[in-house]
Amino acid sequence: MEADKAWETSWVRRGFIAVATYVFALVWMLIIKNDQPFLTAFIPTVGYVLSTISLTSIKRRWMRGR
Numbered sequence: 001m002e003a004d005k006a007w008e009t010s011w012v013r014r015g016f017i018a019v020a021t022y023v024f025a026l027v028w029m030l031i032i033k034n035d036q037p038f039l040t041a042f043i044p045t046v047g048y049v050l051s052t053i054s055l056t057s058i059k060r061r062w063m064r065g066r
Contacts, residue, residue, distance in 0.1 A: 009056075014049065014052050017048065018045050018048055018049050021044055021045045021048050022041050022042065022044075022045040025040070025041035025042075025043075025044050025045065026038065026041035028041075029041050
């Protein structure tokens with residue numbers, strides 16, 4: 001159970017999801033013939049990474065208040 005919790009918060013998991021998000025978005029951008037597929041596919045990846053970073057700090061603040 002503890003290893004499962006560690007996996008949920010690990011940078012390896014976050015990195016894998018970020019890379020997978022970029023690859024899938026890039027493939028989609030190439031399929032729809034976007035003008036700048038490499039840059040455009042980067043946008044959802046950055047959004048994911050920023051959300052995981054901000055959610056960690058929000059969670060800590062929330063847990064302190066409990």
